[in-house]
Amino acid sequence: MDNPFYTAVRPETPEEVTTSTKVPRWFWPLTVMTFILGSFIAAALKTQNVVRREMLPSSSYSGLAEAYVYYHTMELQQNTIGSLQKQNEVLIKGVTERSPETRELAAQLDQYRFLAGITPVTGPGITVVLKDSTKRPPSDLPSQISLELTLNYIIHDIDIERVINELRASGAEAFAVNDQRIVTTSAIRCVGPAIQVNGVPLTPPYVIRAIGDPGTLFGALALPGGVQESLKDSDPAMITVQKESSLVLPSYDGSLMFRYCKPVKEDASLDTSSGSDKSDGDSSDPGGQ
């Protein structure tokens, strides 16, 4: 024990020398710190998972920024359209109050606007709510079959179309799907998970409002072989029909631009069959020969 090194490295305090019956000096600090370290590592791992999942890779930023700018521009332009239309109405009113003729014309214009669907309308009618079913085919089927069967539990664009068609056939006069008014050029399309009406994506539940005689419309939908019956076969919760004593349908606020369709010029020698392109030249053509 004369080794100078030994003296230098021998611990000074008596507690350093431990036997197997006593807890060594390093035990508690090391254990506690390792515990804390373990929690640090766990928190770091968890945060990394969140970071990886939620934060976007920087390569998507430019695409997102463009999309955001387009969306914003589109919103601004729609606002402009709305305010211009309002101005238009005010100006027309101002002009048409001048004389009885113009007032008559203005009344006719209002009537045509009403018929075209660009004014809000009200009346009694019916509300049809279509929504996806929560049921799914039993899981013991092979996947192809269950995939096909799952289509029965989802609302498709043709379901909305069929409802509107059946209501139209029973005398309904105006329609709106989730507050999108149906006009002559309205299309109902399935685009991915959403259905687009007038180009606006809509999500379920799809609320179809129609103005007409409530009793007739209700009865028309309930006829066997119709859309209501086939949807109720899949899941009765997919369709609910309700009579309404008073409905308000919003106006169509998109653009009604006809690029191919032009009005026919009215003149004395009018013969409607000669005005259009006809591939079969069988009709007589007395007028413009």
Add this chain to the structure above:
Amino acid sequence: MGWLPLLAGVGGFLLVYYSKISVPPDYGAYLSIAALAGLDSVIGGARAAQSGKFKRRIFISGFLTAVIVAVVLTWFGERLGAEIFLAVGFVFVYRIMQNLSIIRWYLLDDENPHLLWLLGIKKKADENEKAAISAASEPEPSVTV
């Protein structure tokens, strides 16, 4: 009994991982470098325990300063736009590997089979004294704590 701190570490890990505790993702980088600093400090403490030179004060203060310095350096580097955390991580990993090799040296040494002592196969009274002797007589790779 050397495995108990390891158990505590695993326990702490599982406790936090499967809990509802969550850190805002913006601080993820700081947490990672702090974990690395803590790991280096703990492994250094384990090495010190192996050689009987463990000092409680030094260990705890070392842990805290390592974590704080690591986070401060990382934050500073982010302000400067220089990725200092890379250098910090490098240093910690280097020290971890060095300490691990020392621990391995202690565990597998012929004179002082600490591995057997850890596994409880050999019980040695006064093993700190023996360790001190062997540390004096054999070259020990040195590292600054």
